[in-house]
Structures are given as structure tokens and as C-alpha cells.
Amino acid sequence: MFVTFEGVEGSGKSTQIGLVRQWLASLGREALVTRQPGGCALGLELRRILLDARNTHLDSTAELFMYLADRAQHVAEVIRPALDAGRDVLCDRYHDSTVAYQGFGRGLDVERLVALGRMATGGLAPHATILLDLPPETGLTRARGRNQAVGASQSEGRFEALELDFHQRVREGFLELARREPGRFAVVHAAGSPEDVFARVRAALEAHLS
Ligand code: TYD
DSSP states (O other): EEEEEEOOOOOOOOHHHHHHHHHHTTTTOOOEEEEESSHHEEEEEHHHHHHOOTTTOOHHHHHHHHHHHHHHHHHHIIIIHHHTTTTOOEEOOOOOHIIIIIIIITTOOOOHHHHHHHHTTOOOSSSSEEEEOOHHHHHHHHHHHHHHOOHHHHOTTTTTTOOOHHHHHHHHHHHHHHHHHTTEEEEEOOSSOHHHHHHHHHHHHHHHHH
């Protein structure tokens, strides 16, 4: 099973992915946990460029193609081989992030991005996508607190520095994608304790798995 996790900054994806991994392990399923950008060697180089807050000059289209290059390599090198070997794959962000951030956020043409996604992934769609939905104000406060804890200057991403309006559009974009594909998406309310949110994530995945 191929499950992706999406949401605005600070929506708690990595915490929930860790909990899902543990839950699957308790069922005897050792999932591969990975992320975009940065789930392979090429992706790590691209991630460094993409998230460096000093790169204020990046053109939106140049940025787009770096996310797509990361995705194409990561699918070919990591995700497909794992799925072919029968493993579950849990991926922190996937093409929905490109449509939400570069499309709804930056303003690139959404339908064109959907088509480019099919090209980058070779048509590999997730079986289920957990959208951790949260008001961006709450997520950004969490994300900035986390950045401060690890040293803001190097780790503050380019996106976390953008205005609230941008993150509002990203959130709405994700919700629109979820409305378009209700069979794939589960929209999970991401406020509350990690355990409370996980109970909702698990219920959603159980429903998808059955
Ligand atoms: P990351 O540190 O993984 O953010 P988070 O912890 O919030 O998931 O950084 C990924 C950043 O890149 C995040 O701000 C969203 C952005 N992004 C895009 O703009 N487009 C994409 O296709 C992807 C995968 C991520």
C-alpha cells in the first residue's frame, strides 16, 4: 500500500507518519518511510537548494521543475522498487504538494500541473492520501517554534517565511484536491494531541484498507 501525507507547514505529518509506522509494525508490516523533496541522493541536493531561505530569487517555474525532478527520481529509485517488493510506503508529501504550493499558492496553472504530475510519477498514484488539515496560523506557529528549537537561521524554510495569505491558498488548494478525489483522500482534522489525531488517521486508513 502506498500512502502519502499532505498538509500545510506544521500540520504534524512526521509525527503521524511515525505513529502509522509503529501501528503497521505491530501488525507485522515494516513500512518504508520516505519524503519529498529529499528521499534519494539527487533529491537531497535539490532539497538543499529548494529550502535554502537565501534563495529568494528562484523563479516559480525553475522551482517547479526541481520538485518534479526530485519526484521522478524518487519514484524510480525508491518508491516503485519498494512497492514492487511488496512493502508499504509512507511518503511525507507527494504531487498534491506541487499542485497546492506551486499551483494554488504560487499561481501556476493547476490543470497543467496535474498533467505534469502524471509524467513525473509515471502515473503512480497513492492508494490513500491523508490530508492533515489545520488553519495555517496554527501550523506556522508550530513550525516556527520547531525552527527556533533547532536554530532558525539555517533551518527556516523558504515557505515558512511567506505571508499567511499564501498558506491560506495552499490549504484551500489541498481541500479542493480532496473534494475532487474523495476516494483517495481522507481529510483529517489535525488539531489536538498527536494521539487524538492518530486515532482519526488510523480510522481513515482502516476504512481505506478494508
Ligand atoms: P519540509 O521541511 O519537508 O516541510 P514540512 O516539514 O512542512 O513538510 O519542506 C518541504 C517544503 O517544500 C514545504 O514548505 C512544502 C514545499 N513543497 C512544495 O512547494 N512543492 C512540492 O512539490 C513539495 C513536495 C514540497
